Amino acid sequence: MGMYLVDVSADSWAHDGYAGLLDAAFAARDLPAWTGPPGPGGRFEEKLIPSMDAFAELCARHGAAEFLDASLFVPVDFAGLIELPRASSFDDVTNVFSAQRLRAAIAPIAAGIALPAGLPSGPMALTNAVDDPLVFYVALFQQAAEFSVGHGRPLTYV
Numbered sequence: 611m612g613m614y615l616v617d618v619s620a621d622s623w624a625h626d627g628y629a630g631l632l633d634a635a636f637a638a639r640d641l642p643a644w645t646g647p648p649g650p651g652g653r654f655e656e657k658l659i660p661s662m663d664a665f666a667e668l669c670a671r672h673g674a675a676e677f678l679d680a681s682l683f684v685p686v687d688f689a690g691l692i693e694l695p696r697a698s699s700f701d702d703v704t705n706v707f708s709a710q711r712l713r714a715a716i717a718p719i720a721a722g723i724a725l726p727a728g729l730p731s732g733p734m735a736l737t738n739a740v741d742d743p744l745v746f747y748v749a750l751f752q753q754a755a756e757f758s759v760g761h762g763r764p765l766t767y768v
Contacts, residue, residue: 613700615754617654618682618764620647628764631694632684632706644686647763654757654765655733656750660743668744672722674715677751680707683765685758687711699768709758709765716751723748 623629623646633643662678669675677683679691681698684706692706729749730739736753740746758765 613658614768615654615656615658615750615765616768617652617757617761618647618766620649623647623764627696628682628694628704631696631704632692635692635694635706636686636688639688639692641686641688644684648761651763652757652761653733654754654761654763656754657734657737658747658750658767659737660746662743662747664744665747668719668723668748669715672715672719674719677707677712677715680705680712681767682706683709683712683754683758685709685762685764698766709755712751713755713759716748716755720748720752725749725752729753 618626629646636643666675666678669678676691681701681704686708687710688708689711694704694706696704698704723744725745725748730736731753736746736749740749754765757763
């Protein structure tokens with residue numbers, strides 16, 4: 611089994627109950643409501659297999675560990691985590707983080723480890739191709755942020 615980071619389809623978003631809770635949280639921060647993910651589009655899926663310990667330590671050294679507490683990434687720019695009173699797959703609440711902020715947080719980490727260019731992308735591409743846990747997680751979160759922002763789709767763990 612394991613844990614996967616996957617995109618949330620428009621149909622799932624409409625039925626999962628995130629929309630109203632997130633809109634209320636955005637309103638409390640004086641942010642506009644988000645319309646949710648567009649219809650059919652690309653797909654993101656990666657299985658989180660290796661230990662994250664070295665990656666979490668690297669994120670902490672860069673002052674970028676906050677996103678590790680998120681269970682939902684959305685393509686909306688806001689600071690910090692937003693806690694929604696809805697259970698996620700692995701917790702009693704859903705912690706939401708901005709995919710734009712994730713992209714900004716992971717960029718210096720990727721540069722710092724000289725993340726190789728030309729890594730594969732697409733569903734399960736990194737899971738099947740990258741053996742180094744540190745490279746895997748840096749690439750995973752870099753690609754996740756780019757996918758979410760580029761396709762306008764949220765990502766969550768299942």
